[in-house]
Amino acid sequence: xxxxxxxxxxxxxxxxxxxxxxxxxxxxxxxxxxxxxxxxxxxxxxxxxxxxxxxxxxxxxxxxxxxxxxxxxxxxxxxxxxxxxxxxxxxxxxxxxxxxxxxxxxxxxxxxxxxxxxxxxxxxxxxxxxxxxxxxxxxxxxxxxxxxxxxxxxxxxxxxxxxxxxxxxxxxxxxxxxxxxxxxxxxxxxxxxxxxxxxxxxxxxxxxxxxxxxxxxxxxxxxxxxxxxxxxxxxxxxxxxxxxxxxxxxxxxxxxxxxxxxxxxxxxxxxxxxxxxxxxxxxxxxxxxxxxxxxxxxxxxxxxxxxxxxxxxxxxxxxxxxxxxxxxxxxxxxxxxxxxxxxxxxxxxxxxxxxxxxxxxxxxxxxxxxxxxxxxxxxxxxxxxxxxxxxxxxxxxxxxxxxxxxxxxxxxxxxxxxxxxxxxxxxxxxxxxxxxxxxxxxxxxxxxxxxxx
Numbered sequence: 001x002x003x004x005x006x007x008x009x010x011x012x013x014x015x016x017x018x019x020x021x022x023x024x025x026x027x028x029x030x031x032x033x034x035x036x037x038x039x040x041x042x043x044x045x046x047x048x049x050x051x052x053x054x055x056x057x058x059x060x061x062x063x064x065x066x067x068x069x070x071x072x073x074x075x076x077x078x079x080x081x082x083x084x085x086x087x088x089x090x091x092x093x094x095x096x097x098x099x100x101x102x103x104x105x106x107x108x109x110x111x112x113x114x115x116x117x118x119x120x121x122x123x124x125x126x127x128x129x130x131x132x133x134x135x136x137x138x139x140x141x142x143x144x145x146x147x148x149x150x151x152x153x154x155x156x157x158x159x160x161x162x163x164x165x166x167x168x169x170x171x172x173x174x175x176x177x178x179x180x181x182x183x184x185x186x187x188x189x190x191x192x193x194x195x196x197x198x199x200x201x202x203x204x205x206x207x208x209x210x211x212x213x214x215x216x217x218x219x220x221x222x223x224x225x226x227x228x229x230x231x232x233x234x235x236x237x238x239x240x241x242x243x244x245x246x247x248x249x250x251x252x253x254x255x256x257x258x259x260x261x262x263x264x265x266x267x268x269x270x271x272x273x274x275x276x277x278x279x280x281x282x283x284x285x286x287x288x289x290x291x292x293x294x295x296x297x298x299x300x301x302x303x304x305x306x307x308x309x310x311x312x313x314x315x316x317x318x319x320x321x322x323x324x325x326x327x328x329x330x331x332x333x334x335x336x337x338x339x340x341x342x343x344x345x346x347x348x349x350x351x352x353x354x355x356x357x358x359x360x361x362x363x364x365x366x367x368x369x370x371x372x373x374x375x376x377x378x379x380x381x382x383x384x385x386x387x388x389x390x391x392x393x394x395x396x397x398x399x400x401x402x403x404x405x406x407x408x409x410x411x412x413x414x415x416x417x418x419x420x421x422x423x424x425x426x427x428x429x430x431x432x433x434x435x436x437x438x439x440x441x442x443x444x445x446x447x448x449x450x451x452x453x
Contacts, residue, residue, distance in 0.1 A: 305372075316375060
């Protein structure tokens with residue numbers, strides 16, 4: 001009798017785990033074996049070069065004038081010097097092969113962990129009838145003119161929606177427009193615009209229990225990305241008007257101001273207030289950051305998150321569900337939007353050494369999750385970047401989350417949220433490699449799938 005499917009799967013994951021461990025060990029040992037003592041010294045030189053480069057980048061951000069110029073040169077020259085050093089000893093190929101081995105170790109390890117039976121959480125979809133009186137607000141300036149480029153108004157009107165195109169020459173209160181539409185009988189509210197505009201109208205939809213339609217016509221479309229919408233062609237989002245399903249997601253507030261992505265306090269909150277930020281983001285940040293990072297400008301913050309206190313950070317990010325920051329393949333993405341937990345990221349860096357630690361080990365960030373976060377300061381008001389929009393709020397600022405308060409209508413057929421790769425857990429890989437006849441992961445019924453949430 002041949003092996004069962006479960007046994008074949010276990011063999012594959014065991015061999016993948018063994019391959020990952022062998023490749024990782026080979027990547028680390030190859031420079032030592034090939035170069036001997038010289039290889040060991042060169043490995044140390046490479047690590048030192050990395051630390052110096054990170055320190056130089058910190059000085060670029062935290063200094064001005066001649067020191068900044070010297071730091072830029074140092075950040076460029078250091079990695080080049082390391083490469084020249086390895087090349088002079090004919091060991092550059094060793095680094096290239098080690099890099100390939102490390103890539104193979106990461107790929108094989110992720111394959112082994114992905115096949116352990118732990119599956120991503122599936123977001124539950126609710127089938128509801130199409131809206132009869134949808135109301136959409138379109139911002140023609142958003143995303144560099146995507147409303148006109150993709151003929152969003154014409155398509156929406158063909159699908160039966162009432163459309164208001166904002167006047168780029170004057171300010172219009174989108175909250176008031178949404179409330180008026182609800183009073184007039186709208187049974188769905190939607191927005192083609194940036195995440196800040198999305199949040200304002202989403203709050204009105206949540207307040208009245210109406211579905212909300214996200215049209216990915218902004219610049220970065222972070223909310224649309226984490227909803228699994230098509231960010232390349234925003235017109236596909238309108239398919240939800242006729243063939244859609246609903247998701248239940250969380251909605252957050254900083255005091256009474258809604259946000260769908262994040263609220264930034266401290267350095268970014270001050271930078272985004274600058275009049276020149278929209279036209280020159282990099283230049284404005286480089287001009288302001290030295291004073292902000294050295295605390296010569298900006299408020300002294302204290303963040304309290306469900307009993308955890310972060311004292312005097314230069315920046316605090318409060319997000320609608322936690323971001324993943326410990327893996328470059330999933331950096332800046334949210335795996336879920338319905339956990340009912342705020343993500344909290346506090347950054348406190350006072351030296352080049354701490355900057356290197358922060359970059360090399362993201363766990364050195366002040367990380368937490370909470371139902372409520374209170375931001376206080378030594379000033380009566382604090383600058384906030386709320387979904388990229390500049391605001392000033394009185395302190396203390398209370399951030400809260402309303403779990404699954406927002407009904408988001410999305411197309412039934414959409415790209416979806418890609419499965420983020422599992423975190424590399426070398427301890428689990430060792431168990432998988434050593435396991436015989438059983439997996440290293442506790443068994444689950446139903447092939448290990450978690451129920452939809």
